[in-house]
Amino acid sequence: MTTHYLVLSALLFAIGGVGVLVRRNAIVVFMCVELMLNACNLAFVTFARQNGNLDGQVIAFFVMIVAAAEVVIGLAIIVTIFRTRRSASVDDASLLKY
Amino acid sequence: MEPAEFITHSGGAIGVAWLMIALPLVGAAVLLLGGRRTDRFGHLLGVVTALASFVVAVLAFVQLLGFAPGERRRGIALYDFIPGMATKVGLLVDPLSISFCLLITGVGSLIHIYSIGYMAHDPGRRRFFAYLNLFVAAMLLLVLADNYVALFVGWEGVGLASYLLIGFWQHKPSAATAAKKAFIVNRVGDFGLLIGIFTIFATFHSLKFAEVFPAAHGASQGTLTAIGLLLLVGACGKSAQLPLQSWLLDAMEGPTPVSALIHAATMVTAGVYLIVRSGVIFQAAETAQLVVTIVGVATLLAGAIIGTAKDDIKKALAGSTMSQIGYMVLAAGIGPAGYAFAIAHLITHGFFKADLFLGAGSVMHAMNDEVNMRKYGALRKAMPVTFATFLIGYLAIIGFPLLSGYFTKDGIIETAMEHNAILGWLAVLGAGITGFYMSRLVFMTFFGAKRWEGDAHPHESPAVMTWPLIILSAGAIFLGGFLIVGNRFMTFLSPAVGLPEHLPEFNPVSLTGLVTLALVAVGAVFAWFRYGAAEVPAVAPRGSFLTAFARRDLYGDALNEALFMRPGQWLTRLAVFFDNRGIDGVVNGLAAGIGGSSGRLRRIQTGFVRSYALSIFVGAALLVGAWFVVGNL
Numbered sequence: 015m016t017t018h019y020l021v022l023s024a025l026l027f028a029i030g031g032v033g034v035l036v037r038r039n040a041i042v043v044f045m046c047v048e049l050m051l052n053a054c055n056l057a058f059v060t061f062a063r064q065n066g067n068l069d070g071q072v073i074a075f076f077v078m079i080v081a082a083a084e085v086v087i088g089l090a091i092i093v094t095i096f097r098t099r100r101s102a103s104v105d106d107a108s109l110l111k112y
Numbered sequence: 113m114e115p116a117e118f119i120t121h122s123g124g125a126i127g128v129a130w131l132m133i134a135l136p137l138v139g140a141a142v143l144l145l146g147g148r149r150t151d152r153f154g155h156l157l158g159v160v161t162a163l164a165s166f167v168v169a170v171l172a173f174v175q176l177l178g179f180a181p182g183e184r185r186r187g188i189a190l191y192d193f194i195p196g197m198a199t200k201v202g203l204l205v206d207p208l209s210i211s212f213c214l215l216i217t218g219v220g221s222l223i224h225i226y227s228i229g230y231m232a233h234d235p236g237r238r239r240f241f242a243y244l245n246l247f248v249a250a251m252l253l254l255v256l257a258d259n260y261v262a263l264f265v266g267w268e269g270v271g272l273a274s275y276l277l278i279g280f281w282q283h284k285p286s287a288a289t290a291a292k293k294a295f296i297v298n299r300v301g302d303f304g305l306l307i308g309i310f311t312i313f314a315t316f317h318s319l320k321f322a323e324v325f326p327a328a329h330g331a332s333q334g335t336l337t338a339i340g341l342l343l344l345v346g347a348c349g350k351s352a353q354l355p356l357q358s359w360l361l362d363a364m365e366g367p368t369p370v371s372a373l374i375h376a377a378t379m380v381t382a383g384v385y386l387i388v389r390s391g392v393i394f395q396a397a398e399t400a401q402l403v404v405t406i407v408g409v410a411t412l413l414a415g416a417i418i419g420t421a422k423d424d425i426k427k428a429l430a431g432s433t434m435s436q437i438g439y440m441v442l443a444a445g446i447g448p449a450g451y452a453f454a455i456a457h458l459i460t461h462g463f464f465k466a467d468l469f470l471g472a473g474s475v476m477h478a479m480n481d482e483v484n485m486r487k488y489g490a491l492r493k494a495m496p497v498t499f500a501t502f503l504i505g506y507l508a509i510i511g512f513p514l515l516s517g518y519f520t521k522d523g524i525i526e527t528a529m530e531h532n533a534i535l536g537w538l539a540v541l542g543a544g545i546t547g548f549y550m551s552r553l554v555f556m557t558f559f560g561a562k563r564w565e566g567d568a569h570p571h572e573s574p575a576v577m578t579w580p581l582i583i584l585s586a587g588a589i590f591l592g593g594f595l596i597v598g599n600r601f602m603t604f605l606s607p608a609v610g611l612p613e614h615l616p617e618f619n620p621v622s623l624t625g626l627v628t629l630a631l632v633a634v635g636a637v638f639a640w641f642r643y644g645a646a647e648v649p650a651v652a653p654r655g656s657f658l659t660a661f662a663r664r665d666l667y668g669d670a671l672n673e674a675l676f677m678r679p680g681q682w683l684t685r686l687a688v689f690f691d692n693r694g695i696d697g698v699v700n701g702l703a704a705g706i707g708g709s710s711g712r713l714r715r716i717q718t719g720f721v722r723s724y725a726l727s728i729f730v731g732a733a734l735l736v737g738a739w740f741v742v743g744n745l
Contacts, residue, residue: 034725043721104721111719 019060026053040092040102044085051081115392116607118204118258118322121186125171126205129188129256132168132213135161137249143242151238155231158241159224162248166217173210184607187258187322204258204321208608211455212255212385215462219377220248222580226470227369229577230477234367240280244373247273251378255385260309260319263386267305267350270379271298277374278366290362297359301349305386308342311335325392336393340400343390344407351383351437353411358668360434361418364426368473371426376433376465381458384437387444388451391609395447404445405531409538412438414666416545420552421662423652424483425472428553429465432509435542436461442539443524446531449612452602453527456595457520463587464508464516470581471502475557477577478570485556486650487565492558494570497578499558504585506554508592510547510632516592519618522625523596526616529624540624544631551639559644 026049033046055074062070096102121127139161143154150157176184185206192200224244231237250269257263271294279291309319315331316324328336347353352360352375363375374380387394387404394401415434422428440458443450476483478495492499508517521543529536564570572578595601599615619625654660661667716727 031729035722035729038722107721108719112714112717 016060016064019056023053023056023060026050026056038103038105040095040104040107043104044088044092048081048085051077115325115610116182116185116206118185118187119183121188121205124175125168126175126186127188128168129172129203129205130190132165132172132217133249133252133256135165135168135249136245136252140242140245140249143238143245148238154238155228155241158245159221159228161245162217162221162224165248165252166214166221169210169213169217172205173214176205176207176210181603181607200259200320201262202258202320203256205256206608207605208385208388208455209255211459211605212381213252215459216248216251216255216378219462219466219584220244220251220373222583223369223373223377223466223470226372226473226577226580227367229574230369230473231367236280240277240367243273243276243280244369247277247374247379251382254382258321260312260321260324263389264302264305264309267346267382268302270350270374270382271295271302274298274363274374274379277370278363280366280370284365287365290359290365294359294363297356298349301346301356301383304342304345304349306346308339308346311339311342315339321389328392328396331396333397336397337399340390340394340397341403343386343393344400344404347383347386347441348407349383350386351380351441352434353383353407353438353441354414355668357411357414357434358665358672361427361430361665364424364430368426368469368476371430372466372469372473375430376469377462380433380437381440381462384440384444384454384458387441388454388609391444391448391451394445401445401447405442405528405535408438408440408442408445409528409535409542410438411435412442412542413538413545414438416542416549417662418665419549420545421655421659423485425475425485425488425553425557426469426483428485428549429468429472432468432546432550433465435546436465436509438542439521439524439539442528442535446527447612448610449531449616450524450527451609452599452605453520453523453596455605456592456601457517457524459595460508460516460520460588460592463584463591464505467501467505467581467584467588468509470577470584471498471505474498474573474577474581475502475570477573479564479568482565482568485553486648486652487563487568488557489560489563489648490558491570495572497572498581501578501581501585502558503554505588506550508588510550510636511543511628513629514593516588516590519592519596522628523616523618525624525628526619526622536624540628540631543628544635547632547635548639549635551636552643555639555644556648560648563648563650 030046030048030050030053033049034043037043037046055077058070058074058077060070062068062074092102095107099106139157143150143157146154176186179186185204187202187204189200189202224241227237227240227244231240234240247270250266250273252266254263254266254270257266275291275295278294279288281287282291312324313319315335316327318324318327331339345356348356360375360380364371366374394404412435415431415436415438417431419428419431419435422431436457440454440461443454443457474495475488475491475498478491478498479488482488504515508515511518511521525536525539525543528539597618599618602611602615652663655663664670
């Protein structure tokens with residue numbers, strides 16, 4: 015019954031993963047990360063339903079909270095970088111290296 | 113007859129025998145610590161402490177004579193060296209040690225007095241007397257110790273004093289080198305002695321003479337032989353016997369009184385003392401005794417041969433010292449029959465050799481410190497007292513009838529002849545060579561034509577230098593006869609070293625005695641024709657290969673260099689190579705490897721976020737894949 019949900023979750027996760035790897039725009043990468051997180055949430059909730067307990071749902075809430083906090087900080091960083099460098103490409107911000 | 117029992121003693125001069133050691137030691141401490149403040153009276157203090165020590169020795173000797181012969185081994189307890197470890201340090205006053213004490217303090221005092229004159233113009237005179245005092249104290253500790261530990265302390269002290277005195281003029285590179293050489297060669301001997309002492313402790317669980325000697329017969333033959341040979345190594349080092357003889361000739365770099373005190377009269381006799389003192393052990397190990405006699409004979413011949421070729425008056429005398437100590441070691445290796453002659457010869461040799469060395473010093477003093485005999489000649493008129501005393505010492509050492517050396521050396525030769533004819537005849541041959549090289553020395557120095565260098569104005573030395581010579585030459589005349597005739601010294605010494613089964617008879621016209629005298633006369637006459645009557649060339653002629661052999665100390669140094677120095681250098685080079693390339697290579701290589709690989713690993717951090725993300729994905733995929741594989745196994 016719940017297999018469809020899991021397949022959807024895996025699809026969403028794969029789309030998010032590919033987006034993180036191939037896209038350069040930091041905002042899009044960021045959105046793809048969110049997509050992966052929410053794919054996870056969907057899987058958690060599905061497993062909670064499958065197992066008949068609330069553990070998965072509780073964790074899904076935690077993930078949402080962390081994601082919200084991450085959005086706040088991440089967007090702030092992206093905006094700051096864009097202001098200083100006039101670019102939102104993740105490949106341009108490569109100064110921190112060997 | 114066996115040696116007497118050890119008796120615990122206190123009171124009288126023997127009870128304060130430690131004063132003998134303490135007095136010169138305090139003298140040395142005051143002079144060394146007092147610094148320049150003691151410059152004015154330093155030499156007097158040195159002489160006074162040595163003389164006071166001599167007085168104590170004489171009083172102890174007189175007190176010892178008061179006891180019955182069987183009660184003349186008096187032990188004095190001093191203190192615990194290491195509490196609870198059976199190392200109670202004490203002194204042993206017996207006929208053997210008191211003979212040495214009288215010789216060391218007596219001849220030592222005379223040499224102290226002589227040095228006042230000899231070192232009068234030396235800025236380091238106070239330091240010189242401090243070292244002399246230190247030497248006397250160490251030597252007395254060596255002979256008075258009642259156990260091997262204290263003996264070893266004295267032994268090392270003597271080595272130290274000898275090092276300091278040989279290198280006294282350390283601004284001369286040759287003196288500094290000679291001092292180091294003496295110290296290092298002695299160290300080889302000390303190593304043997306130390307291992308010997310360890311073996312004694314392992315075998316007998318004690319180091320006290322009073323406990324070791326009575327138990328000596330209980331040990332196995334092999335152990336006793338090992339101990340004997342190890343002690344002999346120590347004796348060889350200190351007494352300049354083959355194969356550790358090479359330091360003695362170089363030791364002549366020190367001031368002449370040092371050569372007289374240390375390298376003729378006292379220190380080099382320590383090896384003879386050790387062998388005689390440990391006689392019980394040697395008598396129980398025949399192989400060790402045989403080796404001792406062979407070493408003695410080989411050295412007496414080697415020393416004599418070296419003496420024939422040296423133009424340096426002190427080196428010729430040094431060769432003769434080696435040779436005479438070879439006689440003593442030979443006698444000491446024979447056993448109770450030889451002990452008395454060994455020690456008697458040691459004492460008379462102490463007198464006439466000190467006399468000869470101090471005489472040589474007096475000559476050098478007169479000749480602007482020239483030591484080359486080819487630049488002497490005809491000095492007998494210029495310095496009559498030195499000549500007369502030197503002549504007496506010379507006649508004594510070649511064994512001229514009725515002088516000291518005649519009695520003691522003849523005793524050794526006769527005993528050796530009885531023990532083993534080959535050793536005996538070799539000793540006779542050595543006496544003949546002695547007759548040649550000592551005559552050569554005297555003729556080159558005091559007879560013949562004047563061969564003086566430019567501004568030499570030979571003059572007699574001051575009284576403070578001639579009087580010790582006169583006293584020493586008196587000893588060189590009378591002492592031998594006094595000690596040997598009627599076996600006086602052998603009987604006196606017997607409580608310490610035992611008596612042979614039958615006492616030797618003194619026979620003035622024995623075959624060996626006559627042959628010896630004849631050979632000595634031949635040697636002397638030959639020397640007269642070569643060096644007395646004939647012209648002595650100013651530059652040494654090249655000579656045969658034998659001459660070169662003797663001149664170069666029988667290639668002893670070359671041998672040491674080839675056998676020990678070169679391989680030692682290879683070893684150090686090998687060690688350096690191994691250290692640089694091997695050990696350093698491993699450490700440095702490891703560090704370079706880690707540094708290099710981490711430098712390469714660092715390149716992974718490109719700064720591109722997406723490549724990090726890719727590596728995380730790949731890693732996660734690998735983990736998941738691995739988990740699948742493991743889960744399906």
